[in-house]
Amino acid sequence: QKEVEQDPGPLSVPEGAIVSLNCTYSNSAFQYFMWYRQYSRKGPELLMYTYSSGNKEDGRFTAQVDKSSKYISLFIRDSQPSDSATYLCAMSAEGNNRLAFGKGNQVVVIP
C-alpha cells in the first residue's frame, strides 16, 4: 500500500463549478498536510497548508483534513480557467522534513 493515494484521473469542469479533490494516506504519523498547484513545465507552488485535523479556508480554496479516516480534501469554488493545473497533495510527519506526495490530479476548467 502506498503512503499517499491520489486518483490521478484528469478532471474537466465548466467554469464556475466546484472542484473537489482528495487523497488518502496510510501513515498515521502524518501531521502536516499540504496542497500544491503545478502548472505545466513549472515547479509546484504551495496552495494550502494545514496542521492536524480540521478545515482551512483561503479565498476560493478550502482544505479539509480528517485524520480519523486518513482522508484529506481540497475544494475550489467558482473555478476559473486559470485554475487549470495539476494539484498535488503532500504530507509529512512531525519532525520529518521530507514530504510524501500523491501522484497529482490534472484539472481543466472549461470556459
Added chain:
Amino acid sequence: NAGVMQNPRHLVRRRGQEARLRCSPVKGHSHVYWYRQLPEEGLKFMVYLQKENIIDESGMPKERFSAEFPKEGPSILRIQQVVRGDSAAYFCASSPQGGYGYTFGSGTRLTVV
C-alpha cells in the same frame, strides 16, 4: 527577490555520461531539498541538505547519485553513468529553516538517450 533557480532547464545526456544539476536556493535559505518526478509518478523525495551537511539521503539511490550543498555556491545533484531510467524532472526546493514552507524551482528535465 529571485526564487529557487535551477539550471539547466533541460539536459540531454547519452547513456553512461554524467549529469550535473544545479540549484541556487532563495537568498537566505539554508535548507535544500531534491525531489524527482518520473513520468506518471508523483514527486519522490531524494535528499535534504543544509550548508555542508547531508541531513537525510534516505530517498537517494545507493549508487551513481550524490548531492552536495557547499558553503559557497549552489547545491549540486550529480548522477554518474546515467541510464534511460534516470530520465525525469528533478526539482529543488529551499526553506529558511527546517519545515514545510518549501519554495520549489522550475526543475531540470533530464533526458537520457
